[in-house]
Amino acid sequence: xxxxxxxxxxxxxxxxxxVTGKAKYFAEFEVPGVTYCVLVTSAITRGTINTINTKDAExxxxxLAVFTHLNMPVIPGWANPANPNAKPPSGGxxxxxxxxxxxxxxxxxxxLVIADTLERAQYAAxxxxxxxxKATHQTDLLKNTEKAAMPGRxxxxxxxxxxxxxxxxxxxxxxxxxxxxxxxxxxxxxxxLAIWEGEDKVTVYxxxxxxxxxQRTLAGAFKLEEKNxxxxxxxxxxxxxxxxxxxxxxxxxxxxxxxxxxxxxLVMTREQMFNLVGHRPYTIQxxxxxxxxxxxxQGIYHExxxxxxxxxxxxxxxxxxxxxxxxxxNVTTKYRIVPLDRGVPxxxxxxxxxxxxxxxxxxxxxxAHKVNMDPVEFRVKxxxxxxxxxxxxxxxxxxxxxxxxxxEKIGWSKRNATPGAVKDGEWLVGYGMSTGVFGAHRGxxxxxxxxxxxxxxxLQSATSDIGPGTSTAMVQIAHEVTxxxxxxxxxxxxxxxxxxxxxxxxxxTVSSVGSAVYDACMALKGxxxxxxxxxxxxxxxxxxxxxxxxxxxxxxxxxxxFEITKSSKGGPEQQKxxxxxxxxxxxxxxxxxxxxxVRVKRVVTVADSGRIVxxxxxxxxxxxxxxxxxxxxxxxxxxxxxxxxxxVNKNLGDYHVPVSADVPHxxxxxxxxxDPYSNPMGSKGMGEIALIGFSAAVANxxxxxxxxxxxxxPITPDKILSA
Amino acid sequence: xxxxxxxxxxxxxxxxxxxLKRTSLMTAMALAxxxxxxxxxxxxxxxxxxxxxxxxxxxxxxxxxxxVRIEPRVTLLDLLRERLQLTGTKKGCDHGQCGACTxxxxxxxxNACLTLAVTTEGRDVTTIEGLAKGDELHxxxxxxxxxxxxxxxxxxxxxxxxxxxxxxxxxxxxPDEIREYMSGNICRCGAYSNIVDAIMDVKQxxxxx
Numbered sequence: 001x002x003x004x005x006x007x008x009x010x011x012x013x014x015x016x017x018x019v020t021g022k023a024k025y026f027a028e029f030e031v032p033g034v035t036y037c038v039l040v041t042s043a044i045t046r047g048t049i050n051t052i053n054t055k056d057a058e059x060x061x062x063x064l065a066v067f068t069h070l071n072m073p074v075i076p077g078w079a080n081p082a083n084p085n086a087k088p089p090s091g092g093x094x095x096x097x098x099x100x101x102x103x104x105x106x107x108x109x110x111x112l113v114i115a116d117t118l119e120r121a122q123y124a125a126x127x128x129x130x131x132x133x134k135a136t137h138q139t140d141l142l143k144n145t146e147k148a149a150m151p152g153r154x155x156x157x158x159x160x161x162x163x164x165x166x167x168x169x170x171x172x173x174x175x176x177x178x179x180x181x182x183x184x185x186x187x188x189x190x191x192x193l194a195i196w197e198g199e200d201k202v203t204v205y206x207x208x209x210x211x212x213x214x215q216r217t218l219a220g221a222f223k224l225e226e227k228n229x230x231x232x233x234x235x236x237x238x239x240x241x242x243x244x245x246x247x248x249x250x251x252x253x254x255x256x257x258x259x260x261x262x263x264x265x266l267v268m269t270r271e272q273m274f275n276l277v278g279h280r281p282y283t284i285q286x287x288x289x290x291x292x293x294x295x296x297x298q299g300i301y302h303e304x305x306x307x308x309x310x311x312x313x314x315x316x317x318x319x320x321x322x323x324x325x326x327x328x329x330n331v332t333t334k335y336r337i338v339p340l341d342r343g344v345p346x347x348x349x350x351x352x353x354x355x356x357x358x359x360x361x362x363x364x365x366x367x368a369h370k371v372n373m374d375p376v377e378f379r380v381k382x383x384x385x386x387x388x389x390x391x392x393x394x395x396x397x398x399x400x401x402x403x404x405x406x407x408e409k410i411g412w413s414k415r416n417a418t419p420g421a422v423k424d425g426e427w428l429v430g431y432g433m434s435t436g437v438f439g440a441h442r443g444x445x446x447x448x449x450x451x452x453x454x455x456x457x458x459l460q461s462a463t464s465d466i467g468p469g470t471s472t473a474m475v476q477i478a479h480e481v482t483x484x485x486x487x488x489x490x491x492x493x494x495x496x497x498x499x500x501x502x503x504x505x506x507x508x509t510v511s512s513v514g515s516a517v518y519d520a521c522m523a524l525k526g527x528x529x530x531x532x533x534x535x536x537x538x539x540x541x542x543x544x545x546x547x548x549x550x551x552x553x554x555x556x557x558x559x560x561x562f563e564i565t566k567s568s569k570g571g572p573e574q575q576k577x578x579x580x581x582x583x584x585x586x587x588x589x590x591x592x593x594x595x596x597x598v599r600v601k602r603v604v605t606v607a608d609s610g611r612i613v614x615x616x617x618x619x620x621x622x623x624x625x626x627x628x629x630x631x632x633x634x635x636x637x638x639x640x641x642x643x644x645x646x647x648v649n650k651n652l653g654d655y656h657v658p659v660s661a662d663v664p665h666x667x668x669x670x671x672x673x674x675d676p677y678s679n680p681m682g683s684k685g686m687g688e689i690a691l692i693g694f695s696a697a698v699a700n701x702x703x704x705x706x707x708x709x710x711x712x713x714p715i716t717p718d719k720i721l722s723a
Numbered sequence: 724x725x726x727x728x729x730x731x732x733x734x735x736x737x738x739x740x741x742x743l744k745r746t747s748l749m750t751a752m753a754l755a756x757x758x759x760x761x762x763x764x765x766x767x768x769x770x771x772x773x774x775x776x777x778x779x780x781x782x783x784x785x786x787x788x789x790x791v792r793i794e795p796r797v798t799l800l801d802l803l804r805e806r807l808q809l810t811g812t813k814k815g816c817d818h819g820q821c822g823a824c825t826x827x828x829x830x831x832x833x834n835a836c837l838t839l840a841v842t843t844e845g846r847d848v849t850t851i852e853g854l855a856k857g858d859e860l861h862x863x864x865x866x867x868x869x870x871x872x873x874x875x876x877x878x879x880x881x882x883x884x885x886x887x888x889x890x891x892x893x894x895x896x897x898p899d900e901i902r903e904y905m906s907g908n909i910c911r912c913g914a915y916s917n918i919v920d921a922i923m924d925v926k927q928x929x930x931x932x
Binding site for chain 2: 011012014015016017018019020021022023024025027028030117118119123184185186187188189235236237238239240267269270465466467468469616617619620621623624625626627628651652653657658659660661663664665666
């Protein structure tokens, strides 16, 4: 792919559909006779439904059905689970939506009301009345730490001879960090639209990050062949992780549609999305760290304890970064989960790594201050080119260059190392920085390439685009391999019938699907060569010594088009090297000493993520991650009233996400050097690193501005004032 | 019966529906009591009530006159999305907290989710579908495309409708002013930085919006 060549910044190939309102999201497909489902949810947090009165709802106009645990159609694949006694290691019992009268968390669906119009369904849902037998609930992690269990994944880790180095080194610190519940809140509301043809064939329009994953879930739930489950999801209005599952209420709607023999659409309310489509788990962390007086790290102990649901174990890589990020001889990490009476969490952008990086990168900043070193210098001193966890070289690592470029751009040399020393009018000024890292994953993916007689190239893969610009990147890769003009290339995705690919998550799409696109286009070159054709000067031309062009060759062989399908996955180099994508975030903040308000004034963020395939959409992804990071740092928190076990701010007025006025101009820098081993493009993932670590950069800047170290997110004015 | 009396009925615990049922039944009963009682048994009373509960609405949307019968509780947003298939206007919260449903009513930006459709009688509504002239994009659409002022695209129609009014209102002179006056439109993908650039570009380009 001429890996030294830089890619051109392209406008999104599907941008026109998005700016004209023509892009259709799952709830927007016109289906004759569609009916509307509204969820009724539990008012208690744990216990049982005593009575549920659906009579008034059933006789309300337009109502087709009210399903509760008393009459919910059986979901055949769920009826006899492979191991009925299987329980999550953390305890508890399995949750089956409307499967019994048990309530396991607040906001759990207790009825589906289906009517011929949305308004009628909404009104009828208001008529469903339940009485409950309440049981004592547990939603407060801090009061349930004795239930902490070691999950099956992310077990304990330890290296080094001196397990106590974090306590016995010349300079030590110990601190606790808290990351609250955060909720993805993509702008598009979650749900599903299901249309059955008979009993054995179903089409769904879904809000999903993986059309194949949704197909598998539904095929399993309804015991269907996968080919009889059509899943469409061409445009997805954001996901950030919440679309990595096909949620129980969505499966229930598909079951209801089968029972009613009518198309059914569910669009959840924003409030319901705070309980029913996952969240970033509340997590407490302890870090102990020891260093020599010259700043050489000697030991790190990192322990994280996160919430999960009583009915399902959710785990993520919260302590992963600590194991390999710095050249530290003695490292111990522990990860525990605590089952609570809450809906199950799910990966939220940057996932556990972002939670862990807040703690680690805050602690690194604290240690740098303790040894009187500049935080950038401190990181450089503890830099390693070999992954100390896996004992393998990094496939590529340009962090030192990234530190330098970012420092220059933000004007790091202007930073006063003494906290609270710089003012701008009434405001205290501070600079902070941090590092982010995430695995450069590559999964197996398949792409079909079809070259038509008119020279247009169609590429197909069952991947998704939740916003990063998948199609644009894929078209760009195909353009660079074939030389065909961008306008002649089309990429099709979001349909489970297309050649299989993984879900869009874990920053792996360009690496995985892009490689398949690359391989398919390279294979197409071979097909053309066999037919006496070649890609040349942006067109398909007769090969040397041949005279027939593409249309003639196709016509002569009675073909409409050339096609080839290629499956692609990483080779042995994936095992040989440790592959990570890195980011460095620099933030300049203003803190108002009287009100405690923190404003992010300027951001420079540097991505060391291999070669940049699509510079324009990549830059957008970086500024988007930083924006999410501003939310994590300063405002986002799902507040639970533990007396009732209920989230109290489950709407966008009370759960604050960043708005335009919260976000300054964000400058992005790409190292843009190919990774020799990651994939044919030399690219590495970007979606997670854009956010990972950013909250620590803000916290560190707040410390530089005020001398106050806030270890509990979000950094709200009350915490500044009371620190 | 007047509206305020209806309100009082509701407040005294009699629902609007049962009230309407009663009145329609009473009217009918004067004509043919036995038939009416049978009708009520078959649930026909609900059908009568449903008919009474819809109202005519005449509204111009993107230059096209629309005449529909709708229930007064239907929002402009649901009218657009569920009945007129104008799905470019998005539902993000249904509470006026996110701005995804921003449309223009008589040239001003409004949250369609907080607007009962019947209140647009005789008014002019413009949605994202009404901005481009054929294949020629509105300058704001062009600028969003050029500056990559979006990612997933879901908040984009609302952002663009809002951005046009931000300039029309005279609130787009500086990036900070744009940030303030665009803060009613949430973009969770975090494209704000590019959105501000796009609006500044259109403002400085001086094209009529």
